[in-house]
Amino acid sequence: MRIYIEEHYKAVAKKAALIVASQIILKPKSVLGLATGSTPIGMYKELVEMHKLGEIDFSEVTTFNLDEYYGLPQHHKSSYYMYMMENFFQHVNVPEENIHIPNGIAENILQECLKYEEKIRLAGGIDLQILGIGANGHIGFNEPGDKLNVTTHLVGLSDKTILDNSRFFDDYNEVPKEALSVGIATIMKAKKIVLLACGENKAEAMKEMTSGYVNTKVPASILQTHPDITLITDKEAGACIVASSN
Numbered sequence: 001m002r003i004y005i006e007e008h009y010k011a012v013a014k015k016a017a018l019i020v021a022s023q024i025i026l027k028p029k030s031v032l033g034l035a036t037g038s039t040p041i042g043m044y045k046e047l048v049e050m051h052k053l054g055e056i057d058f059s060e061v062t063t064f065n066l067d068e069y070y071g072l073p074q075h076h077k078s079s080y081y082m083y084m085m086e087n088f089f090q091h092v093n094v095p096e097e098n099i100h101i102p103n104g105i106a107e108n109i110l111q112e113c114l115k116y117e118e119k120i121r122l123a124g125g126i127d128l129q130i131l132g133i134g135a136n137g138h139i140g141f142n143e144p145g146d147k148l149n150v151t152t153h154l155v156g157l158s159d160k161t162i163l164d165n166s167r168f169f170d171d172y173n174e175v176p177k178e179a180l181s182v183g184i185a186t187i188m189k190a191k192k193i194v195l196l197a198c199g200e201n202k203a204e205a206m207k208e209m210t211s212g213y214v215n216t217k218v219p220a221s222i223l224q225t226h227p228d229i230t231l232i233t234d235k236e237a238g239a240c241i242v243a244s245s246n
Helices: 009-026 041-052 080-087 109-122 159-168 184-188 200-209 219-225
Strands: 002-006 031-034 062-065 067-069 128-131 153-156 178-181 192-197 229-234
Touching: 002 009, 009 041, 009 128, 009 192, 009 229, 041 080, 062 109, 067 080, 109 153, 109 178, 184 219, 192 200, 192 219, 200 219, 200 229
Parallel strands: 002 229, 031 062, 031 128, 128 192, 192 229
Antiparallel strands: 067 178, 153 178
């Protein structure tokens, strides 16, 4: 586990973007696993700028997003589809047919989950997975619990996650209570993983995920067992990281 504790958010975003850029330069046909939320936005801005400068070509890249809200149409202003379009895809040249985001309004959700897994498999698996982390230790929308789902699934969101995500909605009551999420085993099959964390509210989760103990109450803790995992945090999020992990 490689850990980089940066001075500020912009440095976190830049380092993450450089890792993604390196992946694409070395393997133009890379399959990227992408995350949403407030933390990766800076990384996407850096990548867009690098693309505009002609430093990265996304024309052969394939992407799979981690999750989408259940019951939210694609073009709802708070859907992750719209997040990705506004922050990334409409500014770069990833082919439309190579962009994959779970369909939160699919008629058959179980079938949608199975199809999503099959698409990842047919693409050859994820080369580089970008992750954020919830204040409760979730990755994707794999919430703390007595057990974890291994593949893409429909998940009920915790009260903490609903509250945290309410900042992206006009009204707390509008926040979906369920989401489609790639599962833990699918995440762990990625060849490389980069997890980003910023802000004091993520410090405890980062401490728990690097503690040396793997448990379902902190889903991100399983990342300690991945053979190629990089953590990039700002000083606030990294303040309590277990020293022995460095």
